[in-house]
Amino acid sequence: MTTTQPGTQHQLVVEMRDITKKFPGVIANEDVTLEVRRGEIHALLGENGAGKSTLMSVLCGLYQPDGGSLHLALHQDELHQIVLRSPRHAIHAGIGMVYQHFKLIPTFSVAENVLLGAEDTPTVLDLKQAGARIKEIGERFGLPVNPEAKVWQLSVGEQQRVEILKQLYRGASLLILDEPTAVLTPQESDALGETMHSLAASGVSIVFISHKLDEVIAYADRVTVLRDGKTAATVDVVDVTKADLARLMVGRDVLFSVEKADADLGADALVLDHVTALGDRSVTAVNDISLTVRGGEILGIAGVAGNGQKELVEVMTGLRTPTAGSITVRGNDLTGKSAIDFIRGGVAHVPADRLGQGLAGNLPLTDNVILKSFRSEPISRRSFLNKKAIHELSTRLIAAFNVLPGNPDAPASGLSGGNQQKLILAREIDATDRLAVGDEPAVLVAVYPTRGLDVGAIEIVRDALLNQRAIGAAVVMVSEDLDELRTLSDRIAVLHGGEVMGIVDPKTTSKDDLGLLMAGERLS
Amino acid sequence: MTFPWKFELERRLEVSRWVSWGVPTVSVLVAFFFGGIILSLAGAPPIETYRAMAAGAFGSISEWVDGNFFAVTETLVRATPLIFTGLAVAMAFRMLFWNIGTEGQLVMGAIAGTWVAIYLPDLLPWLPQTRWVYIPIGIIAATIAGATWAFIPAIMKVKLGVDEIISTLMFNYIAILLYQQLYTGPWKDPEGFGFPGSALFPEFTWFPKFSEMPVLNVLGGRIHLGFVLAVLVAGVLWVIMDKTRRGYEVRLLGENTNAAKYAGISVVRNVLFVMILSGGVAGMAGLSEVAGLGHRLQAGLDVGNGFTGIIVAWLAKLRPWSVVIVAILMAALFVGGDQLQISLGLPASISGVLQGAILISVLSGDVFTRYRLKVTRIGVVAPAVGEEA
Numbered sequence: 001m002t003t004t005q006p007g008t009q010h011q012l013v014v015e016m017r018d019i020t021k022k023f024p025g026v027i028a029n030e031d032v033t034l035e036v037r038r039g040e041i042h043a044l045l046g047e048n049g050a051g052k053s054t055l056m057s058v059l060c061g062l063y064q065p066d067g068g069s070l071h072l073a074l075h076q077d078e079l080h081q082i083v084l085r086s087p088r089h090a091i092h093a094g095i096g097m098v099y100q101h102f103k104l105i106p107t108f109s110v111a112e113n114v115l116l117g118a119e120d121t122p123t124v125l126d127l128k129q130a131g132a133r134i135k136e137i138g139e140r141f142g143l144p145v146n147p148e149a150k151v152w153q154l155s156v157g158e159q160q161r162v163e164i165l166k167q168l169y170r171g172a173s174l175l176i177l178d179e180p181t182a183v184l185t186p187q188e189s190d191a192l193g194e195t196m197h198s199l200a201a202s203g204v205s206i207v208f209i210s211h212k213l214d215e216v217i218a219y220a221d222r223v224t225v226l227r228d229g230k231t232a233a234t235v236d237v238v239d240v241t242k243a244d245l246a247r248l249m250v251g252r253d254v255l256f257s258v259e260k261a262d263a264d265l266g267a268d269a270l271v272l273d274h275v276t277a278l279g280d281r282s283v284t285a286v287n288d289i290s291l292t293v294r295g296g297e298i299l300g301i302a303g304v305a306g307n308g309q310k311e312l313v314e315v316m317t318g319l320r321t322p323t324a325g326s327i328t329v330r331g332n333d334l335t336g337k338s339a340i341d342f343i344r345g346g347v348a349h350v351p352a353d354r355l356g357q358g359l360a361g362n363l364p365l366t367d368n369v370i371l372k373s374f375r376s377e378p379i380s381r382r383s384f385l386n387k388k389a390i391h392e393l394s395t396r397l398i399a400a401f402n403v404l405p406g407n408p409d410a411p412a413s414g415l416s417g418g419n420q421q422k423l424i425l426a427r428e429i430d431a432t433d434r435l436a437v438g439d440e441p442a443v444l445v446a447v448y449p450t451r452g453l454d455v456g457a458i459e460i461v462r463d464a465l466l467n468q469r470a471i472g473a474a475v476v477m478v479s480e481d482l483d484e485l486r487t488l489s490d491r492i493a494v495l496h497g498g499e500v501m502g503i504v505d506p507k508t509t510s511k512d513d514l515g516l517l518m519a520g521e522r523l524s
Numbered sequence: 525m526t527f528p529w530k531f532e533l534e535r536r537l538e539v540s541r542w543v544s545w546g547v548p549t550v551s552v553l554v555a556f557f558f559g560g561i562i563l564s565l566a567g568a569p570p571i572e573t574y575r576a577m578a579a580g581a582f583g584s585i586s587e588w589v590d591g592n593f594f595a596v597t598e599t600l601v602r603a604t605p606l607i608f609t610g611l612a613v614a615m616a617f618r619m620l621f622w623n624i625g626t627e628g629q630l631v632m633g634a635i636a637g638t639w640v641a642i643y644l645p646d647l648l649p650w651l652p653q654t655r656w657v658y659i660p661i662g663i664i665a666a667t668i669a670g671a672t673w674a675f676i677p678a679i680m681k682v683k684l685g686v687d688e689i690i691s692t693l694m695f696n697y698i699a700i701l702l703y704q705q706l707y708t709g710p711w712k713d714p715e716g717f718g719f720p721g722s723a724l725f726p727e728f729t730w731f732p733k734f735s736e737m738p739v740l741n742v743l744g745g746r747i748h749l750g751f752v753l754a755v756l757v758a759g760v761l762w763v764i765m766d767k768t769r770r771g772y773e774v775r776l777l778g779e780n781t782n783a784a785k786y787a788g789i790s791v792v793r794n795v796l797f798v799m800i801l802s803g804g805v806a807g808m809a810g811l812s813e814v815a816g817l818g819h820r821l822q823a824g825l826d827v828g829n830g831f832t833g834i835i836v837a838w839l840a841k842l843r844p845w846s847v848v849i850v851a852i853l854m855a856a857l858f859v860g861g862d863q864l865q866i867s868l869g870l871p872a873s874i875s876g877v878l879q880g881a882i883l884i885s886v887l888s889g890d891v892f893t894r895y896r897l898k899v900t901r902i903g904v905v906a907p908a909v910g911e912e913a
Contacts, residue, residue: 064530064900317786319786339786339788340788340790343788351786356780357780357786358786360780360783362779363775367772371783372787374772380769383769384769385767
């Protein structure tokens with residue numbers, strides 16, 4: 001195997017020429033061209049459904065293209081045409097894919113996971129020798145790991161490192177990273193950026209799939225933008241601005257600033273008084289938190305993932321019972337009540353995990369639309385469901401939020417992430433509309449509402465949240481995106497270790513100060 | 525030289541009506557083809573054997589013209605317990621509660637029905653001894669017994685986290701042993717000359733046969749009220765699952781427990797509800813067997829109807845009406861298979877082989893309802909550098 005080839009700077013290692021891939025009813029890729037140079041970080045940018053994943057599936061041997069050709073120079077100095085018959089064949093050719101959802105076995109050690117499926121693994125494992133080799137590869141490429149550690153003990157960022165190592169161990173000199181930052185905290189993302197740079201410096205070429213403009217600009221050398229299954233452009237990152245990339249990606253100008261009127265504060269809608277709650281492992285996850293959210297404002301919740309956000313949201317929505325303190329929703333004490341009482345009491349919830357919690361993927365849109373309203377008229381009368389009313393409501397919400405494809409009888413899993421989120425938002429906002437009676441504002445708890453969405457969908461979600469604020473709802477927004485928190489929120493509560501480190505005004509608080517709070521330091 | 529073709533399964537975006545019926549049909553034909561090979565090896569002419577099976581299960585046109593529907597009614601008699609257990613399993617499986625205990629719940633229903641038939645008349649002598657009183661009481665008793673037998677594992681599951689696969693399976697053995705103990709011991713017919721089995725039920729507790737009913741009497745045979753009851757239950761379950769709020773909650777729980785909790789749906793309440801329903805329906809199967817056919821508690825109840833119900837439910841994709849159809853086809857296979865022994869003198873195991881072939885074929889053929897086979901020709905790897913293939 002040839003490792004680092006000190007070829008010229010612009011030597012191509014991958015050339016995908018005029019790739020076309022059709023699926024029943026869609027053309028996922030049409031005459032797409034992608035060129036990757038040795039030792040470069042090449043971003044593949046595009047909205048959801050633009051054809052990024054399909055193109056990479058072709059490159060890693062999962063799909064056969066219907067047209068076009070693939071040329072590689074990973075083990076050779078010159079490009080030669082190749083037909084990848086299978087993922088195994090692609091691995092042989094030097095292509096390694098790191099999926100967004102890791103393919104690791106948590107109870108196995110790092111070394112065992114790396115060896116799993118590797119070609120030259122002997123029948124009798126020599127974990128010590130393999131461990132040494134893993135360590136050596138890790139050091140060479142700047143990916144320090146302990147080969148004996150069990151995968152479940154590792155953080156998400158470290159697990160990703162194991163996935164990358166696994167590919168390097170198998171001799172990959174082209175790494176494809178599928179939305180690698182989607183699962184990472186901002187800090188871990190930056191660490192990944194450094195890793196990518198050191199890999200590139202040692203001659204590994206990287207294709208990284210993304211729909212986030214900031215990280216493309218931060219980490220990539222060049223970027224190929226896909227739009228509607230076609231190549232929109234390939235550009236050097238230094239030559240373009242964020243706005244240029246957004247225009248290439250969406251096909252029109254995108255506004256990054258949000259127009260927001262001053263808050264018109266209403267009554268106290270959600271009051272948490274000295275609330276403490278345990279996490280899943282019976283360790284205190286929410287520690288003595290007091291918060292008041294008023295109608296007409298957006299309270300942002302910032303914090304590094306895993307600092308009590310999940311549990312706090314569950315407490316706010318009745319999915320977790322606090323061990324101490326009280327929760328009042330619109331003047332009613334709901335402490336110790338169950339989720340159904342919170343729903344009836346006026347709390348809408350856009351959950352973090354769309355397909356895991358917010359939707360039942362195999363059920364049609366209609367069944368998902370009535371998730372919260374199936375108990376009330378006209379959706380059901382006595383014990384019976386009213387199919388006609390269900391269809392009317394579904395059609396109305398699908399149209400109002402432009403959920404595509406809008407067939408109410410199709411399963412929800414067929415929607416893209418952005419459309420899933422639109423469907424959930426439509427449902428939850430419809431719920432707050434029903435619940436907002438007179439002066440009493442409804443509560444909307446939105447958790448990572450724009451995570452994983454493309455630019456177009458993000459705009460819709462943000463508009464919807466601001467609109468709720470404008471009509472007097474009390475909005476709680478948990479987010480990892482500090483820019484988003486600062487533009488949308490009226491106040492930001494920063495969580496660390498299950499405690500509120502401070503509630504700050506985004507207009508007067510710098511990003512650095514927010515970072516300090518997130519790291520657990522109180523501002524003096 | 526590498527194999528120049530590549531076979532891929534590609535997910536069907538939509539399953540058309542044609543596919544959902546066509547694929548199982550083709551699967552059955554494939555099974556008959558392979559079954560035919562086995563039959564030939566066993567020395568039986570396949571076509572003739574299949575014809576004998578069909579005649580055994582459904583009769584022939586000349587028989588129908590003569591007003592002889594015996595074969596069909598026998599198939600429906602055989603299908604009756606399978607409809608009940610298939611429905612019971614389907615209900616529970618809909619919400620991912622793995623009720624493997626319908627066999628035991630069936631037996632408990634039969635025990636309760638027996639108690640009502642033999643002991644209740646003496647206990648409550650003032651009760652009018654007519655079918656209009658005793659059959660409803662029997663149904664209620666059997667339903668409660670079956671439901672109780674399902675409720676215990678259900679409550680163990682939701683309160684203590686006991687795995688329901690193990691507990692419902694074990695409850696089968698308790699029920700079966702209790703039943704065997706009863707008909708060979710305390711409930712043995714004192715006038716039965718030592719034969720194992722309870723006393724004959726009084727006639728006012730028997731399920732009426734079709735031959736005793738208006739209109740339906742053209743069918744004749746042993747078919748009885750139990751079949752009507754089974755189809756009725758299928759209708760009720762269909763309405764519950766498809767039309768009611770409760771059915772929606774169950775469906776949601778089965779699809780995504782987290783989403784159901786998020787929607788404020790109680791897992792505990794629904795598990796208990798579904799298991800009571802499931803066990804109750806299985807209990808009716810037991811009553812239907814004793815009150816409709818043997819009219820006494822005796823050997824032969826625990827022949828695996830509960831377990832076959834699992835296969836029926838699965839093949840029917842857990843849909844109530846499909847359960848009815850699949851149960852009848854399954855029964856036809858059993859009855860037709862028996863016929864091979866009687867009319868062609870083939871070993872009994874041959875029909876078992878055919879049943880197995882059909883089941884495996886239909887279950888594995890299901891892949892093709894969800895996926896289509898795509899065959900692509902793979903180009904040969906271009907040897908020369910930079911050359912177009």
